Amino acid sequence: MLSPLPWKLADDSAIWSQNWSWRPSPERGPITKKATICTLCEGGCGIRARLVNGNRAVLLEGNPEHPINRGGICPLAASGLQFLYAPYRITQPIKQTQKRGEASGFKPIPWDEAMSELLDKLVNLRTGGTPHAVACITGQGQGSMRDLWQQFFDAYGSPNFFQMPSHSDSLKLAAFLTLGKEEPLAFALEKASYILSFGSDLIGGWGSPGRMLALWGDWNAAQSENKTPSAKIIQIESRCSMSAAKADRWIPIIPGSEAALALGIAHVMVKENLYDTSYVATNVFGFEDWTDSQGKARQGFKSFLLASENSLEEASRRTGLEPAKIVELAKDFATQPNAVAVWGKSRDLPEKVHHELAFLALNVLKGNLKSQGMISLAPSVPLGPMPQVLADEVAQQGLARKSLDQVKAQDIPLSRKSLYGFLKNLSEAPSYPIEVLMIHEANPAYSLPGNQVFQKAIQKVGWVVSFSSYMDETSLQADIILPNHTAFERYDDVIGVPGLPQAYYAVAAPILPPQWNTRHSGDVLLQMSKNMGGSVADALPWKSYDAFLQDRVKGLAASGRGAVAQTSARQLQETPEGASPKANYKDGADLWKKLASGQCWYDAPQNPLQLVQSPSGKIELAFQSLQSKELEAGKDEQCLPNFSSIALSGNEKEYPLTLVSYQALFLSHGYLPNPPFMTKTLWDFILRNDDSFVELHPETARSLGLDEGNRAVLKTPAGECIVRVHLFPGARLDVIYMPQGLGHKAYDQYIQSKGANPNELLEVQMDPVSGLGTAWAARAQLRRA
DSSP states (O other): OOOSHHHHHHHHHHHHHTTOTTSOOOOOOOEEEEEEEOOSSSSOOEEEEEEETTTEEEEEEEOTTOTTTTTOOOHHHHTTHHHHTOTTBOOSOEEEOSSTTOGGGEEEOOHHHHHHHHHHHHHHHHHTTOGGGEEEEEOOOSSHHHHHHHHHHHHHTOOOEEEOOOHHHHHHHHHHHHHSOOOOEEEOGGGOSEEEEESOOTTTTSSOHHHHHHHHHHHHHHHHTTOSOOOEEEEEOSSOOHHHHHSSEEEOOOTTOHHHHHHHHHHHHHHTTOSOHHHHHHHEESSSOEEOTTSOEEOOHHHHHHSGGGOHHHHHHHHOOOHHHHHHHHHHHHHOTTEEEEEOSOTTSOOOHHHHHHHHHHHHHHTOSSTTOSEEEOOOOOOOOOOOOOOOHHHHHHHHSOOGGGTTOTTOTTOOOOHHHHHHHHHSOOSSOOOEEEEESOOHHHHSTTTHHHHHHHTTOSEEEEOOSBOOTTGGGOSEEOOOOOGGGSOEEEEOOTBOSSEEEEEEOOSSOOSSSOOOHHHHHHHHHHHHOHHHHHHSOOSSHHHHHHHHHHHHHHHTOOEEOOSOTTTTTTSOTTOOOOOOOSSHHHHHHHHHTTOEEEEOOOOGGGSOOSTTSSEESSOGGGHHHHGGGTOGGGGSOOOOOOOOOSOTTTOOEEEEEEOOTTSOOSSSOOOHHHHHTSOTTTEETTEEEEEEOHHHHHHTTOOTTOEEEEEETTEEEEEEEEEOTTSOTTEEEEESSOOBSSSOTTTBTOSOOGGGTOOOEEOTTTOOEEOSEEEEEEEEO
């Protein structure tokens, strides 16, 4: 018989070792909780931190009194403290002493020396009359820090201020063409009875993850308890994602053909008279054929839909769906009282503007853009205004120069600021050099699809400054790093929630003081402005970033609009349209106190019909804002919602497959890396040791001679990598699916060199209407390694 003695001795040794004086022992003390707002994404969720002795955070949990997430929490927020205590944090200013990219070359320098070096370069460029040679890339899209950067660049005199790409970029353009206002679209999903989801991963990070998870819980609860209404979810995408698996119905289509299906459904609705005829006749311009101001006959959306090139059979060919199924979807959508179509494959990337317009047009036919309707424009938040910039002569001359992305954008009808355009022009033959590039809370060297263009562009920059809290791939390319506080050590704010019909504002207060010798990037910017003096200092007069936020909140209170949400979980959703709730704060100081305690300000949704500012004064389906730019060539369809398939580069015989990347809630894929807690939850068919997996249909794998777990070489025209194969019946034939969020070359051993990064393999295409870069696929080949 085997003796139990070894196991007993091991147990006793483990107990005995707990008495050693040098063992790690977490400090004990009273437990307190502090409420704040999570800013790890733009979702605006309320969270609570559990603190020991008031100085050590041990847990983040959802705040049950917050109306957005109602106590829920996403995996990234639940793991958020690992960013606060991460070993890859940059704890003080550091400067590169060797060539760029050498991690061992960074050496600590004092803050005064770092600030002085940056200030000298900025002052010298202004003195030399070249302020336009300074550029910035920020990852903050919806917050006052973005506004502060813009204010600085307006006063300093450079047009080269850029944000990381976002789906809201193209959404706002679609709203501009349709309604005449370049504002984000919002969706009243809380009252939806039927949702057509065109590639939107509703429980995988679309919009606000906290809001969507709470909503999905409501829908499931209503269904299980036989209550009504319970929204019926129809998920339309090529891959069986988590949202598709949990939806009432999954409609698998050819990748990238979602807009074609939207037009196919619209075709059936118009042909069979299933659309809201009275709504369209009263509120819509361009549905019928029309005559322009020059007397020329123009094609309307109706005749465009009924033309042979947009027939039901053509929609079937484009999408891979049987015509009968398209008809069935159209009839279901048309007959449901609160049906809505939502879309957007990624919140980080724009879509083609014509495709955005196709989805929006489907909702117009349904009559969803009206009072108490399913879609509206997100209301603005009346924060305290920024001071007027009185640009001096140097700034005026700098701002008169075209931003580097616009130098070659003459043929783009509605050209908008494009980071891809900036990087492409900078990497090729820029019309003027960029001497200083400041990068704030963004990691384009990793998270930008087609990130090779960033690597090429940064070689042309004279001096690179990173404001990152972490040693990420982009920070490795910097000449100097001025580390920011992390999200839970600083004041920040959230202006609006993606997809939310109500106006929303929240202040993210720190849960702990800064742990290291870091500074708020806003304070660095304000100090630089003060030291520069003159009109730059006048444009940014605040002593600190906290004071700047308080000034904005003071302006919000002075507007008299909106109220602070109390304990009602559904307080926002129950707010009547256009009826601003009664203010429940005394003044700016009282409002600041409430917001800094983790509460949020909200205001009523808007009636989109009262906001229309289009040339016709109506919702437009023939876009007159494009008329002078596109219709002169006689191409009426260019001013209508339409679909065009993406022509991927590469020889089809050499690259017979299609690579499609996907995002998941359990994999952080943007500025922040996947924290260890989340990496531990990954299935071994996503990541095994250091190998990431791609999903492949069993029949496709069989044709390639591949089996489960085989190592393979994945190659596209942009590059290649080693992957493993996971056989997945939910994949489409001849399509390779690869997750975003792996393949880091920086950070620490818990995420570095684990898996492959699809952004190095994807193809970026410039939208012909906006000049924005779109990317989600590439031609590919897969062979056994």
